[in-house]
Amino acid sequence: MRRGTRKPYRNKPYQIPTSAESYQSFFTVEENKQYLSDAFYQTDDLKFREVVLKDVKCIICYLDPLTSEDKLQKTIIKPLLERNELNIEKIVTSKEIRISTNLHEAVSGLTKGFAVFLVDGTQHLYILEAFAGESRAVTEPVNEQVVRGSHEGFVENIMQNLQMLRRRIENPNLVVKFFKAGKATDTKIAIAYIQNLVNPDLVAEVERRINAIEADSIQTPGYVEEFIEDEPFSPFPQMLSTERPDRLTAHITEGRIGVFMEGSPSTLIMPVTFFAFYQSPEDYNSRWYIGTVLRLIRITSFIFALALPSVYIATVSFHSEILPAELILNIKSSLENVPFPPLIEALIMQITLELLREAAIRLPNPIAQTIGIVGGLVIGTAIVEANLVSNMMIIIVALTAISSFAVPSYEMSMSIRLLGFPLMLLSATFGFIGLVFGLSMILIHLCGLETFGTPYFSPLAPFRFSELKDSIIRVPRWLLGKRPIDVHAQEQRQEWFSRRWKRNEDE
Amino acid sequence: MKTNNTIHSTQLFFIIFQTQVGVGVLSLPTSLYSGAGADGWITLILTGAIIQGVIYILYLLSNRFPSSTLYEFAPKIVGKYIAFVLSLLYIAFAISTAVIVLELFETTVKTWVLFRTPMLAILLLLTLTGTYLAVGKLKVMGRFYQIVSILIVPLVIMAAYTLKDADLRYILPIGENGFGTILKATQKGIVSMLGFEVILFVYPYVQDKGKAALKSASLANLAVTSLYAFLTFTTYVFFSPKQLEMIPEPIVYMLKGVSFIIVDRVDLLFLSIWIISVMTSYASYLYIGGIGIQYLTKRKKTTGPIIIVAIVSLILSTFTHDRYTIETLSSYHANASYFFALGIPILLWIISVITKKKEGAA
Known part of the structure; x- marks a missing residue:
């Protein structure tokens, strides 16, 4: 169970007593x-x-x-x-x-x-x-809502979550394995996968990493994630966290592993690539053109959320000559009365926005709306009239914020917004040169990142043309004959000429 | 649980391509013009043909030792001591190339974009990013080079856009300087096409060795030749011969004059993309130097040696940076590069053929 020859840790008195030695019961x-x-x-x-x-x-x-x-x-x-x-x-x-x-x-x-x-x-x-297995009612997860499709969401009870999964995959090959982690809490963790499809090395690796967890408590899946992820210092989330049974099912049937935890409605999926964070189960419910356009919009949102403020800062503070005269006059006139350099402007706006978001997230809905109005309308207008921030910067920051919210995954959206700050610094110091180097750094990191033996930025790096059709765009389901290669599932094929009825139609 | 540190032959293509395309591209038209006049673009095509021959020999050499880099197979061919000296020379060559890349990068950025930024800051940017790229090992470099190569497309489009102002009469009559001059000017072309020798150091990591690898290397050479010939050609039909004599970096000058719909200074976009090509070449040389030191010091990881190479080249590049010194240094470096990219590998190949030394049959 434990690697190496390290001596096992002795349990502290407050931790759960190991039941290795038995204690004979009495007669009375x-x-x-x-x-x-x-x-x-x-x-x-x-x-x-x-x-x-x-x-x-x-x-x-x-x-x-x-x-x-x-x-x-x-x-x-x-x-x-x-x-x-x-x-x-x-x-x-x-x-x-x-x-x-x-x-x-x-x-x-x-x-x-x-x-x-x-x-x-x-x-x-x-x-x-005689266990009391009550849990709250099944509701749609708030942060992963869809317009069309299942409105079911996981709950805090692991058994009920597994039930939702089993109902969706009625297959004896669906294997669930339980683990216990947390020396003071003894939390139940379960992994689920499809036997004979999933890569056995992957299962062994996930088991090895979960078994290595030695901690007092495992409160949220975030703990598990941080204990078992490959690159703890990467800004990017390396496991997809979802509360949607349909999303988990889709990934498990592609040969991935899902991790459940008692007491948490979010499940973890591994191994995933960067683009899994930009997919939504909804993509498959709408026409494939629409799904494709939606995905392209999300990829654009990634670029906007990451680099838009930096591009603006670099342009107005270093290379304003890159813009045509009419445009630059507009921008410069709005900047005229603002005493701060663009970087400070951007920071003021971004920090205000993050504050608003953080304040609104924990408030009950009606109050959150008030905050939205106060923040968005009042501060937005007042800050421009007070000449603290220019109109242009408000537009840029608003666009950035909207773009970052277009990401279907909350963690990814946060990571990208955070990455925007060093980029802003770089472009405020070196202009486009700094921006290019900053973006390159991020791209190099993405190229090198691997989770559970899967290149994170696949299918762009390493480049696989045939797999772009279910990552950047979405082609009709019947053209997706094969599973993504990076999961190393035992069987590549996942669809067999479902539209063959068409061939016989003419006869 | 990591993927293997190997590259696909497609990635080999991009590694060679991106290593070849580098700092030289900006000054290439001028230096060719000084050699062969308005026929410089023909010179480039000839250069490409010559390099193709060299690549074939490099391939033959590498294929005799398919699982070792130059550092590893040199001792088998010429013995321990000469190989040690050779390895040291190659490491020195890689470091000096990195230094030249750094210096040219710094002067270009200073001339065109950041006039007042301290030199060290610009150098540090390139060094940090390049080192981060190189320590990621070959697979990361392969993936990165492949994905950034798509940026060559807008680069070509930008250059092609200037063709609307082209005047074909500038390059007529074709071949006015005679074949001899054109051929003689190829030595100026070879310098900016250097980088193909990277095949000697990455070949053992290629998954599909043999014909597929040769095809990748040749295609890379073809792509570089066409790209360079095209860029040179566009500047030659854009500027009159008199102008070309005076302009040191004609491509950037040319793009400064055109404007797209909302972009008034295309040259800034061009330079931003060019930076990435510089970074990739720089990282390749850091890698070449790094694995050399790693082999000689018998270390397990390449991270340390690559950082050493990066620091040494950074220190060296801070010494001199006026235009004249750089030009002198570059010309020394150009002469040396004939030995390292052409002479020594060909010599090694001939010796290995004569003495029938091959991997396995030692």
């Missing part, structure tokens, strides 16, 4: 009860309920918040009391029954929502499933 209920109570340090939500079956004292022990009252009554207490027998295995109708003589196992079962049934005079502990 009272002793067992005492042990369990001590194991939980007399926590108040650990409940004990005594039942007497055939004059034998029994105790049902459970963690109140984790267990479902309904299940506890219907599947355990009611049958037992009605039949009044000690033949527990036969009577209890729980989904899962484990019998153990190890008190450690009972403790870890209790933390997972099991009830432990103790019977006086025997060492056997019955560990019975």
